[in-house]
Amino acid sequence: MTSEHAETALSVVIPMYNEEEALPALIARLRPVLDGIGVPYEVVAVDDGSKDKTAELLGDFRHAWPELRVVRLRRNSGHQAALTAGLHRAVGRYVASIDADLQDPPEKIPEMLDLALERQLDIVYGVRNDRSTDSGFKRRSAGAYYWLMRRLAGKQMPAQAGDFRLLSREAVEAIKALPDQQQVYRLLVPWLGFPSGEVHYQRDERVAGETKYPLSKMIRLAVDSVTGFSAAPLRLATWLGVTSFFACLGLLVFTVVAYVSGKTVPGWTSLFVGVLFIGAVQLICVGLLGEYIGRIYTAVQRRPTYFIGYDSADEPALRLSPARFEGRV
Template identity: 75%
Template sequence: MPVAPEGRTTLSVVVPMYDEEAALPALVARLRPALDGAGVSYEVVAVDDGSADRTAELLEKERTGWPELRVVRLRSNAGHQAALTAGLHAAVGGYVASIDADLQDPPEKIPEMLELARAEGLDIVYGVRSDRSTDTGFKRRTAGAYYWLMRRLVGKRVTAQAGDFRLLSRVAVEALKALPTDQQQVYRLLVPWLGFPSGQVTYQREERVAGSSKYSLGKMVRLAVESVTTFSAAPLRLATWLGVASFVLCLLMVVWSIGVHLAGSTVPGWTSLFVAVLFLGSVQLICVGLLGEYVGRIYTAVQRRPTYFVASDSAREDGVPEAGP
């Protein structure tokens, strides 16, 4: 069973935040009692992802009366997954939970996750949404399509309806920290890929407590593209099969055109030629685009630019030791 080393904080809770000024008071009002009642030593690592509102200011105010609150500020908006990476790397707990600030995932479930991990010796406990009735129909359908696609491309290790609300043991966190930070990570696929013993805690997804979702349609599409191209070579195989299919179709068209010519039934026209050129051109563009997605990721990896930069960490200012083996 994974346990926290002697003297280390038992539980860290990582909360990525971007412009969560309106949601922050409600988050503190629910998260702090839940953790205080867990009966373990803990820290809350709030990662301010370059917010443009008063999120950082309000966090500093909350910190004066909540000694377990730790504020990590990024220099600019790096994105949700990058902010989550910063929080995981900063956390010192024997177990590390992650949760969003919008309270759609209930913080009261975190002690239950910890209890399950300790009782059954699990390294990962997923928060699984058993009821998403508070989401819009469009959100439910797109989320369902995303998990359906990921489970078929990456494998059934991907837990359906499990987002970034989870608990990790220190062993699992160290495994994630060993991965390069100059590549964008998709943790809802990466964590199952580790293959550690895991369990589930189900809950009903709640409505966002305040503000608006930071995951626009464009960001959701980018997440899907990042997920597919990072964890599967299926698009490249798709490009290959599209090429094979177009070759077979063109071969059939050649046979057909020769037959029509020998029968003397040819009719001058551009329709067939136009359709053939359009089809072949579209297949080629699709294949080039898929190749470009992978080449772009190779280019990004070669540059080795960190996905985020930490501007400040209240724990360092207070002289608290950093996380380490």
């Protein structure tokens, strides 16, 4: 552990995109909680290329809150990429991650830290045991997502655990060592298999602004989760092919029997249904293969998922470093 890591006991990573309406409430609730823990901490606010005044407000808040560290990405890279940037830049002995919408209560962070220290845990999950504030569709879709993920990724994935969690420095370093291009931390963190615990809470309504996870992004998250952590869809394609093969054999037997018994009549319905069925199965299989090939293509390209445009922690180094002025004198 470096001296820098030893000085900071806790880092809190907050990915945010267009959160100018929620920021004042977030700061007002988060700062008293962290000040009350009584350990050195930092807050790593990752601005994911916001189009509103999020970056400007973060700069204003930082003047009054020295522990607030502002990291800005050069473009909007997505929630998981912004979370990755924060985890890679955080220096704390423990690193908590939380969203800016206050649906996950920051008051649970001290409880997470106490549990990790008491039981020597590397991971503490924030588990939602009450989602009554969510819409019926949101609850059902989330329930279906976790049901599917637990069957594909294993029972080690806690049900109803999002991106509100606490990680030890060892867990963070293990994540940083992984070569994954498209991280889905809800599955990646449980996959590590490190000692873990849970803290339960009631999920609140978004404090302000609009959700950053509409239906399209939820579907994308589900696709990334399935294709990134399981080969089950490929096996599904195989079984679809086997099923269609036996279905075709059955149709063939039926056709021969009908021909021998003289009950055949000119028609196109059976032919049309057969072709449609086989074509649908083939398209599903090709689509599943395409998802996996696309992930392989992305991994081979090794393009960064994000670019850091600014980190307030680098400001002293930039002012003092002679390299900044090379070629200008």
